[in-house]
Amino acid sequence: MVSERVNRIGISPTMKVAAEAKKMQSEGVNVIDLSVGEPDFPTPLNIKLAAIKAIEENKTYYTVNAGTPELRKAILKKLKKDNGLEYNLNEVIVSNGAKQSIFNTIHSLIYNNDEVIIPAPYWVSYPEMVTLAHGTSVIIQTKEENGFKLTPEELGKAITGNTKALILCNPSNPTGSAYTKDELLSLAEIIKDKNIFVIADEIYEKLVYDDFQFVSFASLSDEIKSKTVLINGVSKSYSMTGWRIGYTAGPENVVQGINKIQSHSTSNASTISQYAALEALEGPQDVLEEMRKEFETRRNYMYDEIISIEGITCYKPVGAFYLFPNISAYFGKSTDVLRVENSFDLAMYLLYDAKIAVVPGSAFGSEGFIRISYATSLELIKEAIVRIKHALAKLK
Ligand SMILES: Cc1ncc(COP(=O)(O)O)c(C=O)c1O
Structure with a gap:
């Protein structure tokens, strides 16, 4: 059974x-x-060739659990350049796809009926991951007329003494909506004095249209950064879904919690894929x-x-x-x-x-x-x- x-x-x-x-x-x-x-x-050719080279050079052994220092440094560079965010090496961890990054983040933060606020429509795995972590999902139905975006009023009403985290998928799967900087600031205003983490799933960051300016939630202020666990990866932006590389950046204690969980489950993400992801981040971006x-x-x-x-x-x-x-x-x-x-x-x-x-x-x-x-x-x-x-x- x-x-x-x-x-x-x-x-x-x-x-x-x-x-x-x-x-x-x-x-x-x-x-x-x-x-x-x-x-x-x-997947772009330069990325595929980097993976082939890694195999030829026998880069086929385990790496450190959190991912190679080269890849983590490349991620830090990307976060600084694209999002204006500064992290250190212990605040970033590479996982087997952003899905594992989110799974491990939830397990690092949530237990025993901690409440997690999830705006609906949501990515299908969030509530199930919360359930697996013995947490309780608090679903907020967003409105079509608001572009399916969570409003500060809706967020404020959903927060209780048991709220541990909010999951914010921006841009969103399934609606394709994305929050402007002002909209993010108004959500940040609600949580800034509260002991609540924001799990910011930004996997679709690079896929925005009509000159929309993407803003990473953690970049709103230092205070907000200390409450944000940022999720991103190479799957969607570089067409690398099968390579399974995602990453998490956030407060060191949360990231080290993830590190522990990962060390007892999958260990490092595929070494070859890490070299491919390194080329994705460091190579030509056109x-x-x-x-x-x-x-x-x-x-x-x-x-x-x-x-x-x-x-x-x-x-x-x-x-x-x-x-x-x-x-x-x-x-x-x-x-x-x-x-x-x-x-x-x-x-x-x-x-x-x-x-x-x-x-x-x-x-x-x-x-x-x-x-x-x-x-x-x-x-x-x-x-x-x-x-x-x-x-x-x-x-x-
Ligand atoms: C919103 C969202 N987050 C995370 C993921 C997982 O991405 P990955 O393929 O890197 O695990 C997906 C994939 O469908 C997604 O749509």
Whole structure:
């Protein structure tokens, strides 16, 4: 029998839709997968070559648990240059993807019903990680009309004597919204006198559009920096999802807590991947801009098409690579064979009728929406839009 702890969590719902889509694809069905959470570009060549060189030079042994000093120094340089943040080597740790960085951070901070405030829609893993750490998630439903951003009033109301942390995903998966500096400052104002950490998941930092200026939460002030655990990585910005390199920067005691947890679980992140990540951070950066621009073109196209569909409203995202349209106008509508009652029904209808995979909003804690990824070619996006429009028009 598995433990009660495992019984309390479920398998990632985004993976359920993707698995069904993959099954259909393997049966020869032409499914366009818009449920994906990773860039479709290959990892840039200079990064791949750095990994090959590492293998050839026998850099294939364990490294220090926290990551090679070279990579950690490169991360410190990046944080200084891009975010104006100064950390020392003991305040940064490299993990197996940002997912492990977040998991370890939560385990380093949370225990025994500590409350963690999570704005919804949220990245699917946050509440499950909190549950695994015996913490309690306090979910705040953000509003579409506020661009799905947490307001200071909403934050203030959710804080209790047991609140230990707030998780702020900026830019956000699944909505693509991002906070301006003023908005971050107003949230910082609420927590500045409180004993609360902010876990700032900034993995989509580099993917912002319309000249949006990304601001790292920790950079707001020294006081806020001392309360912030910053999460970032190379997966999304450098198209390196499979390499599994993420990192955490924050107060030394929290980072050293993470170090302990990691030393008894996975030890260091893959040595070869660390050399690849070093090249990503230290090598030429122009490829970042090329990928960002391509995402912006796709976002513009997909957004214009989606809002032209009757009944759909959609916040115009400024970051990440997802749209999060409100599709609730379709609830209660049917075809001859089915009736759509919720976002899961609509996602399944689109999968079976239009052969398009999207993720139901319920997976992110927000019913009434679906998440559509534009991390796929413009050509496929165009075909997908035709199919989505056709399928939705059949619902009466
Ligand atoms: C918001 C968010 N945080 C963290 C991660 C994890 O990133 P990584 O692939 O580096 O583990 C993802 C990946 O989907 C994400 O969307």
